[in-house]
Amino acid sequence: MANMEPEAGERRKQYPRRKVCRFCQEKSQVNYKDVRTLCFYISEHAKILPRRMTGTCAKHQRLLAKEIKKARIMALLPYGPPHI
Amino acid sequence: MKTRKYETLLIARPEFEKEQIEDLVKRLSERIERNQGKLLEVSDWGLRKLAYPIRLRGEKFFYGRYLLLVYGGTGRAVKELEDYMKLIDDTFRFNSYVVSEEAPTMDQAEPVWREEVVPELRLRDDGEGLEVIEPSKQRKLSKEDLYRPKAAEKPAVVEAGETPAKAAAEAQSAAIPGQAAPSETSAPEPVKPESASENDDSKEE
Numbered sequence: 380m381a382n383m384e385p386e387a388g389e390r391r392k393q394y395p396r397r398k399v400c401r402f403c404q405e406k407s408q409v410n411y412k413d414v415r416t417l418c419f420y421i422s423e424h425a426k427i428l429p430r431r432m433t434g435t436c437a438k439h440q441r442l443l444a445k446e447i448k449k450a451r452i453m454a455l456l457p458y459g460p461p462h463i
Numbered sequence: 464m465k466t467r468k469y470e471t472l473l474i475a476r477p478e479f480e481k482e483q484i485e486d487l488v489k490r491l492s493e494r495i496e497r498n499q500g501k502l503l504e505v506s507d508w509g510l511r512k513l514a515y516p517i518r519l520r521g522e523k524f525f526y527g528r529y530l531l532l533v534y535g536g537t538g539r540a541v542k543e544l545e546d547y548m549k550l551i552d553d554t555f556r557f558n559s560y561v562v563s564e565e566a567p568t569m570d571q572a573e574p575v576w577r578e579e580v581v582p583e584l585r586l587r588d589d590g591e592g593l594e595v596i597e598p599s600k601q602r603k604l605s606k607e608d609l610y611r612p613k614a615a616e617k618p619a620v621v622e623a624g625e626t627p628a629k630a631a632a633e634a635q636s637a638a639i640p641g642q643a644a645p646s647e648t649s650a651p652e653p654v655k656p657e658s659a660s661e662n663d664d665s666k667e668e
Binding site for chain 2: 414415418423425449451452453454456457461
């Protein structure tokens, strides 16, 4: 048990800041026309990022997925990485 | 039928000028008004690069003029609007959504025109990930940009690459016509009898 306690001079374990749902915090709505916001929730290969990475709540993640798909239909967001 | 507030985002042909856009909106508003609807707002996003090329009847589009129409009406108005857009070649992609379930006030005579610049999403120059290009940094597109500059450059590069190789091959053949030809033909010839003789020897042994 003595080994478990942090020794003198040893830094305590730092926990990362808790992620919060941006839409709940700002009380804003997800919209397919808002490309600037949606860009934050897609990866560099244009995939929808999971909830564990962005911290979005379950409700807004569902809406977000729908809105990203709407934006893809209108060619505002890509379906995948571009072919070179 | 219930009256709601709808919006339709459509992509028109990239070469359309202001007058052609106004004419298109006029035709579309006629379809809405036929079904007791009213066009309230027109938002012109201008010429934008598409996230991926879209094909329509043998044509490939890399750019498009985005228009957002906000109108009040019934579902029948939306149906007729979409049916009309399917028939014409002026628009190549559209989608309609309900903005609010409540009926809007449809007193205004003319629709409100707005110009909006929406940021574009592009691949970074280093090829790692996507980046948003803010309206202030967006390059103003001219008519010449509609024809993909890369596609025009590619054949020129290929020709340039092929011509020196061809020229070098021709120069070699021209410089030593007598020497090059026999050396190539003579080299395989002596191998065959040797290999044949070796085989014969092995068989004999």
